[in-house]
Amino acid sequence: MSLSSTLPSKVKLVDVGPRDGLQNEKQMVPAAVKIELVQRLQQAGLKEIEVTSFVSPKWVPQMADAAEVMAGITRQPGVRYSVLTPNLKGFEAALATRPDEIVVFGAASEAFSQRNINCSIAESIERFRPVVEAARANGIYVRSAISCAVGCPYEGEIAPERVEMVARLMKGIGVQHCGVADTIGVGTPIKVQRALDAALRHFAIDDISGHFHDTYGQALANTLASLQMGVWQFDTSVAGLGGCPYAKGATGNVSTEDVVYLLHGLGIETGIDLDRLVDAGQYVSDFLGRKPNSRVATALLNKRQSAG
Numbered sequence: 001m002s003l004s005s006t007l008p009s010k011v012k013l014v015d016v017g018p019r020d021g022l023q024n025e026k027q028m029v030p031a032a033v034k035i036e037l038v039q040r041l042q043q044a045g046l047k048e049i050e051v052t053s054f055v056s057p058k059w060v061p062q063m064a065d066a067a068e069v070m071a072g073i074t075r076q077p078g079v080r081y082s083v084l085t086p087n088l089k090g091f092e093a094a095l096a097t098r099p100d101e102i103v104v105f106g107a108a109s110e111a112f113s114q115r116n117i118n119c120s121i122a123e124s125i126e127r128f129r130p131v132v133e134a135a136r137a138n139g140i141y142v143r144s145a146i147s148c149a150v151g152c153p154y155e156g157e158i159a160p161e162r163v164e165m166v167a168r169l170m171k172g173i174g175v176q177h178c179g180v181a182d183t184i185g186v187g188t189p190i191k192v193q194r195a196l197d198a199a200l201r202h203f204a205i206d207d208i209s210g211h212f213h214d215t216y217g218q219a220l221a222n223t224l225a226s227l228q229m230g231v232w233q234f235d236t237s238v239a240g241l242g243g244c245p246y247a248k249g250a251t252g253n254v255s256t257e258d259v260v261y262l263l264h265g266l267g268i269e270t271g272i273d274l275d276r277l278v279d280a281g282q283y284v285s286d287f288l289g290r291k292p293n294s295r296v297a298t299a300l301l302n303k304r305q306s307a308g
């Protein structure tokens with residue numbers, strides 16, 4: 001049996017560049033640049049964009065302009081805009097900006113939960129409970145992210161049972177979608193498949209996504225391993241931007257450009273125009289004063305340059 005006959009025929013990518021990608025940048029990125037990035041991503045064909053997060057500006061100063069960014073984007077029909085909300089305060093501020101989706105973000109590691117959101121896993125679930133209720137009462141779809149699903153910067157390797165437990169708790173409070181996140185990019189295909197399997201005990205395959213950082217260069221292999229399980233939704237970040245302020249040493253998310261190239265090469269539909277995506281990545285990379293962190297973007301930009 002050929003590989004392609006066993007894979008999903010289409011894939012949805014959520015570009016998390018404006019949020020996960022930029023949250024860790026030291027230099028403040030003006031709201032106008034974030035808004036333009038969202039615009040370019042939707043012009044490239046992205047159908048879901050994680051725009052920003054409504055978190056404490058003392059914890060993540062780069063996201064302090066969340067409301068301004070949400071107010072500034074030009075919404076396109078068929079595109080969904082999501083935001084992170086760690087608690088009711090964040091949700092209430094987000095609600096006024098009309099997100100299509102919110103993300104509650106927990107962790108499979110106690111130590112990471114404490115460092116990232118200042119509470120235990122059990123406390124985080126109790127914080128999320130009223131957020132999920134309020135979101136669903138307002139017709140807003142609720143995604144979750146389970147950070148450190150294979151490894152943690154403070155606790156080391158994480159057992160799939162931890163992922164299973166957090167997925168069960170998330171499901172129990174009414175979360176609709178489970179994002180399995182390799183926050184520090186230590187996963188390899190079998191470990192990632194085990195983490196996904198653990199989440200699949202509580203969420204259907206259509207309600208699961210993979211979120212892979214590329215610290216050890218494994219993210220594309222992990223994406224392929226997930227596709228082989230039938231997972232068809234992934235978070236990716238244009239130009240490979242990213243890194244979590246509470247996961248030191250972890251590099252960016254897998255670049256959207258690299259994943260799109262992989263998917264198109266496998267004959268999988270994404271609806272994304274790779275050339276326009278590369279332009280979007282170059283736009284934000286120029287602002288940040290560096291080259292895109294994407295092998296595919298680099299190759300295509302070099303090709304353009306040599307073609308004159």
Ligand SMILES: CC(C)(COP(=O)([O-])OP(=O)([O-])OC[C@H]1O[C@@H](n2cnc3c(N)ncnc32)[C@H](O)[C@@H]1OP(=O)([O-])[O-])[C@@H](O)C(=O)NCCC(=O)NCCSC(=O)C[C@@](C)(O)CC(=O)[O-]
Pocket residue numbers: 020023053054055056057059060084086087089090091105116117118145146147148181182183184211243244245246
């Ligand atoms: C969760 C909290 C707020 C708890 O932080 P806390 O200090 O425990 O919260 P608190 O309730 O005690 O409030 C303390 C202060 O923060 C304010 N505050 C409280 N909540 C908010 C809010 N929502 N928006 C704005 N302000 C807020 C609150 O009003 C108060 O202000 P003060 O009276 O001192 O002036 C904090 O820990 C926080 O903001 N953490 C966010 C950390 C973060 O954003 N991390 C990155 C995102 S996760 C990630 O990147 C991983 C992911 C999702 O991509 C997947 C992966 O790869 O793993």
